[in-house]
Amino acid sequence: MVLPTFTAVGANVTEHAHQPTGQVEHFPKTPSPKGVSDQLGQIRDTLSSEFPQASAVTLDFDGALHAHIDVRDGHDIPIVEARLAGMCGGIFSKVRHGASPNHPFQHRISMVIER
Numbered sequence: 829m830v831l832p833t834f835t836a837v838g839a840n841v842t843e844h845a846h847q848p849t850g851q852v853e854h855f856p857k858t859p860s861p862k863g864v865s866d867q868l869g870q871i872r873d874t875l876s877s878e879f880p881q882a883s884a885v886t887l888d889f890d891g892a893l894h895a896h897i898d899v900r901d902g903h904d905i906p907i908v909e910a911r912l913a914g915m916c917g918g919i920f921s922k923v924r925h926g927a928s929p930n931h932p933f934q935h936r937i938s939m940v941i942e943r
Contacts, residue, residue: 871895871941874916879908883934893941895920898928900935908937919943 862870868887875885875895884898897908905925912920920939928934 867943868893871916871919878911878915879904882908883931884928887941893943895939895941897937898931898934899937900933902935905935905937912937912939 872885872887872895875897876882879885879897879899881901881904882897882899884896886896886898888894888896899905899908909923909925912923919942921942923937923939925935925937928936
């Protein structure tokens, strides 16, 4: 990629036209950042592997990114909530629990993901 040469306002253009030009260095290639889908998949996979007792791990976005962990046994709720606090550098906040929609015998632990 060759960048254009700019001259100062009022400068004599012909005097710059005959000056030798130097080597132009290219910008170093940086590794591309992970795509959003890759980052979300990594969060979902981390939660799934950390909580194998979960019947479902889902993510949704409604102005804020939320994660939901559904469990069958109500005794798992305090265990999941306690472990979330220190996971992934503390990105999970506003943890709450309640019933899973359309699944009367399951419990849902929901949280906001702060990244």
